[in-house]
Amino acid sequence: MDSVRYDGERRGHRVPIALKILIAGGFGAGKTTLVSALSEVRPLQTEEILTGAGIDTDDISGVETKSTTTVAMDFGRITINDDLQLYLFGTPGQDRFWFLWDELAFGALGAVVLADTRRLADCFPSIDYFEQRGIPFVVGVNCFDDSRRFSLEAVRKALDLDPDVPMVLCDARDRQSGKTVLISLVEHVARQRGEPVPTA
Amino acid sequence: MRTDLPGPRHEWLDDDAGPVVRPYTLTGGRVHPSSDGFDLVAYVTAKPDPDLAAYPELHPEHRLLVELAGRGTPVVELAADLDLAVGVVRVLLGDLLSRGLVAVHQPPRATYLPDNDILKAVVDGLRAL
Numbered sequence A: 001m002d003s004v005r006y007d008g009e010r011r012g013h014r015v016p017i018a019l020k021i022l023i024a025g026g027f028g029a030g031k032t033t034l035v036s037a038l039s040e041v042r043p044l045q046t047e048e049i050l051t052g053a054g055i056d057t058d059d060i061s062g063v064e065t066k067s068t069t070t071v072a073m074d075f076g077r078i079t080i081n082d083d084l085q086l087y088l089f090g091t092p093g094q095d096r097f098w099f100l101w102d103e104l105a106f107g108a109l110g111a112v113v114l115a116d117t118r119r120l121a122d123c124f125p126s127i128d129y130f131e132q133r134g135i136p137f138v139v140g141v142n143c144f145d146d147s148r149r150f151s152l153e154a155v156r157k158a159l160d161l162d163p164d165v166p167m168v169l170c171d172a173r174d175r176q177s178g179k180t181v182l183i184s185l186v187e188h189v190a191r192q193r194g195e196p197v198p199t200a
Numbered sequence B: 001m002r003t004d005l006p007g008p009r010h011e012w013l014d015d016d017a018g019p020v021v022r023p024y025t026l027t028g029g030r031v032h033p034s035s036d037g038f039d040l041v042a043y044v045t046a047k048p049d050p051d052l053a054a055y056p057e058l059h060p061e062h063r064l065l066v067e068l069a070g071r072g073t074p075v076v077e078l079a080a081d082l083d084l085a086v087g088v089v090r091v092l093l094g095d096l097l098s099r100g101l102v103a104v105h106q107p108p109r110a111t112y113l114p115d116n117d118i119l120k121a122v123v124d125g126l127r128a129l
């Protein structure tokens, strides 16, 4: 998959590596907020087309009669250097968009699951998804002002998280806080590979 | 970017259109690119000095894609810039790829790459932000 599909002249241009990171969590958990806080450009949006299941791809008239709708995808960009960019993708919250999760998750470096302490159970499906696919993730416990402060240990227990899954308190509106979450994710990925990133 | 697009626009994507119908009109009903595998973050680079006049069958959107991909642009950014759904952009890119007008550089699968140096660079870069 990591091939150059057309070996045209690139005139000395190096193509950067783009790494995908998913921002998941339940409805209203702060996904869009976190992507916006971290992105170096205005929060970007694009959409993917949701087509009725079982579409017959060879039948053009069938395509035209199938009802379709679009799913908005939030994404943001962080340029690390000339050769390296991070792309953050907010996952769509609703179950019927799982197909889009598969596309987003393909080849992803890892994921941040935002947990809203007022509705912890809302992030169960996200956690299940990443656990089942073996995609490294960290849990960002989003501290909404009106929520009572949970201890991280209580949240870990409630989420039935593996002891090695990092948990970080965060405020999705705050860039520094978001950075901390991403750093903990990348360090977690490195640890999982047995090559921990030395702490600065 | 939206205002200076020559030619017909995709009227179905206006703000209050709600659910879209026939998003693939632009692609002649094709829902899959002639060659698949355009990852969201695959970089598309246009062939240098492409002779677009030789391809009268291409839509204005195709031409715009070639222009935008001049310096190398990921698929998802192309879609956002053109205000077209990613699925539509993939089909159009397939047309361009089959004519040799663009190159598609698939990202490394994160399971094989990035190596630890890259992860370290990411952490350092994030700390420095």
Ligand SMILES: Nc1nc2c(ncn2[C@@H]2O[C@H](COP(=O)(O)OP(=O)(O)OP(=O)(O)O)[C@@H](O)[C@H]2O)c(=O)[nH]1
Pocket: A025, A026, A027, A028, A029, A030, A031, A032, A033, A034, A090, A093, A142, A143, A144, A145, A146, A170, A171, A172, A173
């Ligand atoms: N106090 C507080 N409010 C937050 C925080 N994160 C998000 N919010 C607010 O919560 C609301 C929902 O945040 P969004 O970022 O839209 O959540 P989302 O996960 O994208 O929501 P959906 O896409 O609808 O599932 C917004 O009004 C945010 O301003 C946080 O860390 N603290």
Ligand SMILES: [Mg+2]
Pocket: A031, A032, A033, A074, A090
């Ligand atoms: Mg959102």
